[in-house]
Amino acid sequence: MYNLKLDKFKGHEGYEGVKRWLEHIEKTFRVLQSQGNLPFERWVETTSWFLGKESASWWEQEVCHLTPEERADWEVFKQLFRKRFVPPQYIDRKKQEFTELKQGKLTVNEYYRRFTDLSRYHPEVVANPVEMLCRFRLGTKKKWRSMATTTPCDSYQEFYEILLRIEDSEDMPSESEEEGKDDNQRKDDKGKGQASQGPRKTQSFK
Template identity: 80%
Template sequence: MTSWFLGKESSSWWGQEVRCLTLEERADWEVFKQLFRKMFGPPEYINRKKQEFTELRQGKLTANEYYGRFIDLSHYYLEVAANPIEMLRRFRLGTKKKWCSMTTTTSCDSYQEFYEILLRIEDSENMPSESEEEEKDGNKRKDDKDKGQASQGLRKTQSFKRSGASSSSSNGCFSATGQ
């Protein structure tokens, strides 16, 4: 399919590559992508993506967003992506300083394990503290109490007219007359 989209050049290129590959390598999508990028990926673009990967920092990104960008950009830097120790080092390097310092006592063998720890830290930071919960509950009870008093007060002061003629008294309230 690729040769159809790209024309005869890609077809002849793939024909030459196939001669050098084993049967397993021919069927491996990752092998094809690597060879394809090497041949048809502009070096300037690849270098720019490698630079992005090198300079990637979490900043205001969530743990999921940071992890996703890290994975996407690592595909352009195959030498680093193939080294699990270097991937962990670079992932830690880009993590928020505050979160990174929280994980110093936790041992990780891979950046995926480190990512899972970041998720737990992020979840715990997003959970309301006990004092915030108590404050919310107190405000809710106060609001409910105030609403109850306001509605009771309205019921006590409302006057309803009966059918028939009514007249206004001197204090502005209506009184029922007639039937």
């Protein structure tokens, strides 16, 4: 394990540091598990080897309040770990970003990904599908929102799929635009044909 060059977590890395460290640990463990070298129920125990003094002391205290099953549960560890080492101010800022998110110039896909990513900082809203749909709908472009509300849906994922179809239809050229392009193309072709003929040459009979 130590040959894998996994850094120790010292406890003051901040949110981005927590995220990178956990992702690196988890990715490494998945590879080891796929090779049959590290069963899932050993992930938490193995992670404790790479905790610094402060973070190790914190985990020892947490373990006292957990059941044997929870102590070996990787998802439980990640949840408690983030709760302890991610600054509350960061969570509050992300919650505000989620609440104030608007589509603006974003594409439907970009807005959907941003909305989904930020929603994890507001678990109370995520637990309510009706509230999620309402917030997602309010953040979309007013014109598209009016068009999409004519189609019933039960989740923000369904509303997202409706918006995708609206976006695709707006990107497609209208029939009048197509006809205009065809007319212009015919004029261009005609002009090119005339230009290619060049001046006429008269035959000399001398």
